[in-house]
Structure formats: C-alpha cells, structure tokens
Amino acid sequence: MPHAAPSGGNRPRPRVLLLQVAPPAPRVRRLRKSGAGAGGPSAPAAMAVATVAALLAALGGALWLAARRFVGPSVQRQHGGGNSGLMHGKTVLITGANSGLGRATAAELLRLGARVIMGCRDRARAEEAAGQLRRELRQAGGPEPGSDAGEAGELVVKELDLASLRSVRAFCQEMLQEEPRLDVLINNAGIFQCPYMKTEDGFEMQFGVNHLGHFLLTNLLLGLLKSSAPSRIVVVSSKLYKYGDINFEDLNSEQSYNKSFCYSRSKLANILFTRELARRLEGTNVTVNVLHPGIVRTNLGRHIHMPLLVKPLFNLVSWAFFKTPLEGAQTSVYLASSPEVDGVSGKYFGDCKEEELLPKAMDESVARKLWDISEVMVGILK
Ligand SMILES: NC(=O)C1=CN([C@@H]2O[C@H](COP(=O)(O)OP(=O)(O)OC[C@H]3O[C@@H](n4cnc5c(N)ncnc54)[C@H](OP(=O)(O)O)[C@@H]3O)[C@@H](O)[C@H]2O)C=CC1
Ligand SMILES: CC1=C(/C=C/C(C)=C/C=C/C(C)=C/C=O)C(C)(C)CCC1
Numbered sequence: 001m002p003h004a005a006p007s008g009g010n011r012p013r014p015r016v017l018l019l020q021v022a023p024p025a026p027r028v029r030r031l032r033k034s035g036a037g038a039g040g041p042s043a044p045a046a047m048a049v050a051t052v053a054a055l056l057a058a059l060g061g062a063l064w065l066a067a068r069r070f071v072g073p074s075v076q077r078q079h080g081g082g083n084s085g086l087m088h089g090k091t092v093l094i095t096g097a098n099s100g101l102g103r104a105t106a107a108e109l110l111r112l113g114a115r116v117i118m119g120c121r122d123r124a125r126a127e128e129a130a131g132q133l134r135r136e137l138r139q140a141g142g143p144e145p146g147s148d149a150g151e152a153g154e155l156v157v158k159e160l161d162l163a164s165l166r167s168v169r170a171f172c173q174e175m176l177q178e179e180p181r182l183d184v185l186i187n188n189a190g191i192f193q194c195p196y197m198k199t200e201d202g203f204e205m206q207f208g209v210n211h212l213g214h215f216l217l218t219n220l221l222l223g224l225l226k227s228s229a230p231s232r233i234v235v236v237s238s239k240l241y242k243y244g245d246i247n248f249e250d251l252n253s254e255q256s257y258n259k260s261f262c263y264s265r266s267k268l269a270n271i272l273f274t275r276e277l278a279r280r281l282e283g284t285n286v287t288v289n290v291l292h293p294g295i296v297r298t299n300l301g302r303h304i305h306m307p308l309l310v311k312p313l314f315n316l317v318s319w320a321f322f323k324t325p326l327e328g329a330q331t332s333v334y335l336a337s338s339p340e341v342d343g344v345s346g347k348y349f350g351d352c353k354e355e356e357l358l359p360k361a362m363d364e365s366v367a368r369k370l371w372d373i374s375e376v377m378v379g380i381l382k
Contacts, residue, residue, distance in 0.1 A: 077333075086112045094117070095214065104328065105188065158175070176220075182221060189209065206262045219375075240260075246265060273367070292348075
C-alpha cells in the first residue's frame, strides 16, 4: 500500500502508512485452539480493534481534511495563480488530459495562455473535460479560450490511444500536418495495476501505455520539438519506480505477472527513457525532465479492488491525505513553464524541486539497452 506523500503546499502533512493487518502466525493459532498461550486477545476482539483503528484513522482524516480545506489553500500555484499570459503563443501537448493530473495540468497551462492539445483515447470523455475546462476558465474570470479578447489560451482535442502504435502514428501524422510548432510535450497518461492485459501490439498493458506508447510518440514528434526550440519534454513518473527493475528477458511479463511490479517497472522505464533522451538531445535546445507528483486523488486507482466496507474508509482517508490534482499538477506546470528550469535537462523532480534518484535509475548502460530494445519493439528500427 502506498504511503501518502507530503503535500505540494508548504505545510508538511502527517505521513500515513497504510499497513496490511496480517493474519496471526500458525503457531499462535494452534496455541489459541488448545486454550494455551499467553492469554492474548481472541480473533473477534482483534478484528474489533482493527475496525475501531480504521474508524479512528478515518475520523482523524476527516478532521484533518476539514482543518486543511478551511484553513486556506495549501497549494502554491505556479506564477501566483494569475493569468500571467506566460505561455501565450506556446503550444503544449498533454497525453491523458481528460482526467486527474493531466486535466489539472491543462487547466493551469490554459490559464497561463497556452494553446493546449489534449491527446486522449476517448473523444467523448475528452470533449466533456474540455467543456468543463472552458466553463471553469470563464467562471474564474478568464476570457473564452482562443478568443482574441485576452490572455487565456486555446483548447484542442485530438484522439490518441497509447495502447495502439497505429493510433500513435496516425496522431503524430496529424500533428505534423496541422501544427506549426510544439513547445512542450507532457507525457502524462498512465495506467496503474490493471489485470494482465496486452496492448493492440502485444505488449503488457502498463509497459505498453506508460513507456512504449510514449517512447514512439516522443520520437515521432522530436523533429517538431527541435524546430520549435527552445522546447521542453516533461515525463510523469512515480516514486514507485523504486520497486521496479527492467527484466530484459520478460518485458511483457509473459512468464509471470505482478501488477504492482509491472507498474513500477513502467515508471522506472519513464526515468531511464528521460535520462537517455536528455543525453541524445544535448546541444539541440530541447530539454527533457521527469517528475513524481506525490500521491494524488485521481481515477488512477480504478483497478484497485477492496472489500465493500473498506473502500468508503479509504476514500475518506484519501480525501484527507492525498494531494488534490491541482496540487499534484504543480511540478508538471513548473517543468513546462518556469524560466527557472531553462536549459535544465535529464533531472528528476518532486514538489518543484530536484530530487536524487536511486542508482538503478541512473544506470546508463541499462538506459541505452532499454532505448535500443524499445526502438525495435515500436518499429522505429527494423
Ligand atoms: N495519482 C497518483 O497518485 C499518481 C499518479 N502518477 C502518474 O500520473 C499520471 C496521470 O495519472 P492520474 O491523473 O493519477 O490518473 P487518471 O486515471 O486520472 O488519468 C490517467 C489518464 O491517462 C489516460 N490513459 C490511460 N490509458 C491510456 C491510453 N491507452 N491512451 C491514452 N490515454 C490513456 C486516461 O484516459 P481515460 O480517462 O480514457 O482512462 C486518463 O486521461 C500517470 O502517468 C500516473 O502513473 C504518478 C504517481 C502518483
Ligand atoms: C483515491 C482512491 C482510491 C485509491 C487510489 C490509490 C491508492 C492510488 C494510488 C496511486 C499511486 C500510488 C500511484 C503511484 O504512482 C480507491 C481505493 C480506488 C478508492 C477511491 C479513491
């Protein structure tokens, strides 16, 4: 179970470690049946204690949420939250922009005046999200996106399914035909701990969507990014990369599938890809950086199944201790727009600050080997 990350704001939040209550060891069970043992609590009593503990945690979370939500905004928005027009004239592509972090990132960059292209797999959901974003911008007092009335940017929806290399290629062909420039590419879309599935091209779903789809997309758009230089690529990874490794013998997990491990592998691949790409982009004035957003209350947990009673409690805890999408999106917005990171490339960020990586995420030979194998898997190199 992940633990909650500190907030994006400037007040540290208690770290909650959600522990699995393990069943008692067999030896203790045997003693308990014979009535012997150290007179420890019975199983029903232990369950009652665990339930009360969960309820108290939820109550504590609800109180914290009340305090946090009504004391004042804890998120420090980039560029003071004003319609600064900082991104006016810039074109930004965000994958998975109809939900969660991608949607919040789109809202912030739209407010800063960018032309935001939402690369989404489901046009209906994407158009619905775009309509909401336009309404929210109007309500916030920003002029209609794309209007010449003022600073706000423009919103464009394009279909992109990262689980289909055919869709990625068609998307990039359309981009190269229609878009004169691309200033920022934000590889945001992701899938988390889904049941074992394969993409249209036979890749394990998490590795295929989170890494390989973005690998092909980025490579096919590199020419446009270079001609738009100075330009930026932002890759959304996760702290959970720490639990993954790149098993070159079974990248599609056909021998064995562990959904948590495969997610972590895909997030480690995001970081290795970023560092190898940064090396290859030296001297081009195109920078690429990778980030973790913390733990954020989004739809990412859709494949997590919990007992009926536990889910409402977890929901409550998540309201209190997870970041909001707006808070989680700040590092993506920072890396996409801040002059502070002009020229910075190949670095890993959290809460808008550079962070250290584990040695396995810095291994240049693994990064190069992953790049070479990825080129073959997506058909860049026959
Ligand atoms: N939430 C968190 O705590 C954390 C999230 N992250 C990362 O943040 C990123 C955004 O996730 P988050 O906002 O939390 O989750 P959401 O599920 O809310 O958003 C994920 C987005 O990715 C899109 N997506 C999924 N599969 C595909 C695909 N095949 N093709 C195109 N788009 C696709 C989804 O589209 P659709 O709506 O159609 O499913 C959705 O728009 C992910 O990369 C995730 O790994 C990292 C650390 C923590
Ligand atoms: C918020 C939430 C849930 C859990 C989401 C989780 C646990 C997401 C974790 C994401 C992580 C850790 C991503 C790391 O990269 C549930 C249980 C679906 C219930 C509904 C609300």
